[in-house]
Amino acid sequence: MSRSSRSSGEPTAVDRAIDTFRRGDPVCIHDADDREGETDIIYPATAVTPNAVSRLRNDAGGLICVAVDGEVADAFGLPFLQDVLDHPAAGDHDLTYDDRSSFSLPVNHRKTDTGITDEDRSLTIRELATAADTPEETAFASSFRTPGHVHILRGATNLLADRRGHTELGLTLAHAADQSPAVVVCEMLDDETGKAVAPEDAATYAEAQGIPFIEGAQLVERFV
Structure with a gap:
């Protein structure tokens, strides 16, 4: 819906997404046809239970990542991964849709076992969200270890004004919903084609799941 719909008092799709996120429930966001062309299922990180991790594995199927604000990443001392990898493959990424990857370190919380189970990953994710609320009070290396099974993504400094990936889209939604500056993103993949789920199919899934x-x-349009 348009801005005029908001001014008339009728809730927009963005309004509904913010309300849903505020309740701790997920949303589906398609970035753009001329970018990755992917739809991610996105949760506020504080609300990710083992059942939520299971849903992301089974209904989305992509990589389960936690995106945090750039300020939070700086407070934790988290680099861009490609800046610290000492290997020839860590050079130019030649991305077709962006200037650089937002990947930082993959981590496990120190209370996990292998780190890969739904319970372990949900614990790591929720602990990251808690730490992101008070990053200055977090001794990151005392709580998390790397390598691990939850990939952290660094949000751009000015979010959507700088970059328009799912990292920034999800974090923008979290800010609007007064959630922790940490969100879980996972790409929706098509079991038959192996490619990204088409936007219309993602919309059909979203409607069926509420x-x-x-x-x-x-x-x-709303926030930039």
């Missing part, structure tokens, strides 16, 4: 589906452009 999950809001929004386009990245709707968040950009």
Whole structure:
């Protein structure tokens, strides 16, 4: 819906997504056809239970990552991964959709076992969200170890004004919903083609599951 819909008092798709996120429930966001062209299921990290990790594995199927604000990443001393890897493959990424990868370190919480189970990953994710609320009080290396099974993504400094990936789209939604500056993102993949789920199919899934589906452009229009 348009800005005029908001001014008339009728809730927009973005309004509904913010309300859903505020309750701790997931949303589906399609970034853009001319970017990755992917839809991610996105949760506030504080709300990720083992059942949520299971849903992401089974209904999405992509890589389960936690995106945090750049300020939080700086407080934790988290680098961009490609800046600290001493290997020829860590050079130019030649990405077709962005200037650089937002990946930082993959971690496990120190209270986990292998780190890969639904219970372990949900614990790591929730602890990251708790730490992101008070990063200055977190001794990161005392709570987390790397390598691990939860990949951290660094959000751009000015979020959507700088970059328009799912990292920034999810974090923008978290800020609007007064959630911790940490969100879980996972790409939706098609079991038959092995490619990204088509936006119309992602929207159909979202409707069947009672999950809001929004386009990245709707968040950009609202917040940039």
